Amino acid sequence: MPAHAHESDTTTDPLAHERAHLSASRAALRAMREDAQALNIRDVTANWVNAAVLQAQIADRIKSLADLSHTPLFFGRLDYLHVVGAAQAEGAEGEQFYIGRRHVHDADGDPMVIDWRAPVSQPFYRASRKDPLDVGQRRRFGYTGGELTAYEDEHLTDPSEAAQTSKLLQAEIERPRVGPMRDIVATIQPEQDEIVRSDLGGTVCVQGGPGTGKTAVGLHRVAYLLYAHRERLARTGTLVIGPNKSFLHYIEQVLPALGELEVKQATVDDLVTAQVEVRSTDEARAAVVKGDARMAEVLRRAIRSHVTMPTEPVMVVRGSRRWRVPAYEIEEMVRELLARDMRYGAAHEALPQRIAHAVLVRMEEAGEAPDDRVQNAVARTPAVKAVVKAVWPAVEPSKLVLRLLADPEFLAAHADGLLSEDEQKAILWTKPARSVKAAKWSAADAVLIDEATDLVARTHSLGHVVIDEAQDLSPMQYRAVGRRCSTGSATVLGDLAQGTTPWSTQSWEQALHHLGKADAHVEELTAGFRVPREVIAYASRLLPVISPGLAAVESVRESPGSLSVREVAAADTGALDAAVVAACAESLEQEGSTGLIAADARIPALAEALTAAGHSYLSPGQETTAESRLTLVPASLAKGLEYDYVVLDEPAAVVDGEPDERTGLRRLYVALTRAVSGLIVLHAAPLPQELG
Numbered sequence: 001m002p003a004h005a006h007e008s009d010t011t012t013d014p015l016a017h018e019r020a021h022l023s024a025s026r027a028a029l030r031a032m033r034e035d036a037q038a039l040n041i042r043d044v045t046a047n048w049v050n051a052a053v054l055q056a057q058i059a060d061r062i063k064s065l066a067d068l069s070h071t072p073l074f075f076g077r078l079d080y081l082h083v084v085g086a087a088q089a090e091g092a093e094g095e096q097f098y099i100g101r102r103h104v105h106d107a108d109g110d111p112m113v114i115d116w117r118a119p120v121s122q123p124f125y126r127a128s129r130k131d132p133l134d135v136g137q138r139r140r141f142g143y144t145g146g147e148l149t150a151y152e153d154e155h156l157t158d159p160s161e162a163a164q165t166s167k168l169l170q171a172e173i174e175r176p177r178v179g180p181m182r183d184i185v186a187t188i189q190p191e192q193d194e195i196v197r198s199d200l201g202g203t204v205c206v207q208g209g210p211g212t213g214k215t216a217v218g219l220h221r222v223a224y225l226l227y228a229h230r231e232r233l234a235r236t237g238t239l240v241i242g243p244n245k246s247f248l249h250y251i252e253q254v255l256p257a258l259g260e261l262e263v264k265q266a267t268v269d270d271l272v273t274a275q276v277e278v279r280s281t282d283e284a285r286a287a288v289v290k291g292d293a294r295m296a297e298v299l300r301r302a303i304r305s306h307v308t309m310p311t312e313p314v315m316v317v318r319g320s321r322r323w324r325v326p327a328y329e330i331e332e333m334v335r336e337l338l339a340r341d342m343r344y345g346a347a348h349e350a351l352p353q354r355i356a357h358a359v360l361v362r363m364e365e366a367g368e369a370p371d372d373r374v375q376n377a378v379a380r381t382p383a384v385k386a387v388v389k390a391v392w393p394a395v396e397p398s399k400l401v402l403r404l405l406a407d408p409e410f411l412a413a414h415a416d417g418l419l420s421e422d423e424q425k426a427i428l429w430t431k432p433a434r435s436v437k438a439a440k441w442s443a444a445d446a447v448l449i450d451e452a453t454d455l456v457a458r459t460h461s462l463g464h465v466v467i468d469e470a471q472d473l474s475p476m477q478y479r480a481v482g483r484r485c486s487t488g489s490a491t492v493l494g495d496l497a498q499g500t501t502p503w504s505t506q507s508w509e510q511a512l513h514h515l516g517k518a519d520a521h522v523e524e525l526t527a528g529f530r531v532p533r534e535v536i537a538y539a540s541r542l543l544p545v546i547s548p549g550l551a552a553v554e555s556v557r558e559s560p561g562s563l564s565v566r567e568v569a570a571a572d573t574g575a576l577d578a579a580v581v582a583a584c585a586e587s588l589e590q591e592g593s594t595g596l597i598a599a600d601a602r603i604p605a606l607a608e609a610l611t612a613a614g615h616s617y618l619s620p621g622q623e624t625t626a627e628s629r630l631t632l633v634p635a636s637l638a639k640g641l642e643y644d645y646v647v648l649d650e651p652a653a654v655v656d657g658e659p660d661e662r663t664g665l666r667r668l669y670v671a672l673t674r675a676v677s678g679l680i681v682l683h684a685a686p687l688p689q690e691l692g
Helices: 013-037 048-064 167-174 190-196 214-228 230-236 245-251 268-272 284-290 294-304 327-340 344-365 372-379 382-391 397-406 408-415 421-427 443-456 475-483 508-515 533-546 573-588 600-612 651-656 661-672
Strands: 005-007 074-080 096-100 111-115 135-144 147-155 204-208 238-241 264-266 314-318 321-325 464-467 489-494 521-525 563-567 594-598 630-634 643-649 675-683
Touching (some): 013 048, 013 147, 214 230, 214 464, 214 489, 284 443, 294 397, 314 382, 321 344, 327 344, 408 421, 533 563, 533 675, 573 594, 594 651, 600 630
Parallel strands (some): 204 489, 204 521, 238 264, 594 630, 643 675
Antiparallel strands (some): 005 147, 135 147, 314 321
């Protein structure tokens, strides 16, 4: 008998049984939360610090046990042929497990729902007729507004049952998008599950075209790693890096829905602007040079140029005695520290101790018995401090970068053989700032300061970092992120065809080298679950130009009529605006969200046209609701977002809005692939010829 969905019927015992289990599971979760709320820690903590830490942990536990009414507590069931993890006699009855977003147990501690990340849950995603993994039956559940309304069975060991696409799975993938990004925990595919559950020790790079689920895979991987390595990652920390605030706001609900509340989120700019405020924007040429990996060597040379060899001995006075360390001996110490290539600041701290140790050796030779306290005291004497200040002075990273960008001679001295004269001119300020505070720093400048800061003192490393839309990072930005996971691992997510910065990466091999993870495993996702086949095929006409050799996404979703390309005979500029507003109204008649995407320069005119027609609209990142489902999206902010219906205004203007044609066509590729159910393209100017 083929797999099929069973709709709600009060006389259907299996559905009534499953609803009863859902009710009992929700009651058990409530009891778990009440137990956590009732915990009394007064008699178990030795001091107020321990009490505060424990109270915070309990508060997090209570928060994680919240029952989200519109989020299914479990979405699947596995009926194993045998008892899991135990040697059983042939014919022994198997076990049954409900698979959900978090673990739930009853008053006796017996599991009612198993966390999707547990090993026993893995066959829900991986089992197949070819390899059933000891699963006799896999059951999927359908929900409407949190109520269990349907179920669907697959009998994986029944040869008479024909393989068939799951209707509930398809319905879940195609469910209208309103609100922030949803988790995909119920719809993870086998190839996605392999990435999600890959080991913490290794860095994984996921190349995935539009709609392949790479962002969701990356977020679920974080949730899985926190489950499998919670203590280790609690100590070392995790971080999700996104391209902009709108994107981070869009994805921020995914991890809490999976029970993870402690993962920090940031943009690369957030990471590197702790020391300076970004107040200007570089021209593309300057940003490309500043983002080039060669700048790391320019900075290293500039920092080390502060080291000078001593010409005078140091004389240390202790009581009535004077101790002399000759210049050649101090020079040997300096050369040894340079050869070790340690952090500049660490060497600055080490040199006075080396000099003091040389004094102690002389004291011991003279019959004295100094200890470590004497060495520390000698290291702090004015004579030693003076020689260290002259030989290995402290360096302030932002002042160093200020000098490089403001002083042509200083830059030329350290960029010799690395940057051409034209490249040096491109990054030099036309009006040099007088001080760090007065400088109008750019985002690329902040990355240079971050690099210089790391050359002085090592950057703290986290246990795991996820980088989304990674194709848009410059080599220097990759280095900045790599420093944050130098002793940890990373999940790198992106699509080379969607690289829309002038410095975007040409290959993952290059990117991973700059990240410091050259041995990372690269996976390619080519099955599309979001964008309809018609739409992705139309957008993929651009691939041979924007990213030659990259495989096109093969969409699993057929949706006839999902693409409409309309030419507007523009007697005046208002005709296109009116057609766009009408297309938005048409899209809003459907269920779900609508995104109006346009070149950044067209946004003010379209905003005015929408307002005049009585349509309210949101900005990217603002949460769509049942009452407010239209978002006006500048093409520069469209990446990573998705809408049920997209109206795309004037493709030629999107292309023309970028500094070069390839970047413009890539921006257009992004805009064309944001739709989940339907895309309307409107144009008055001729379409780019690549769309043919």
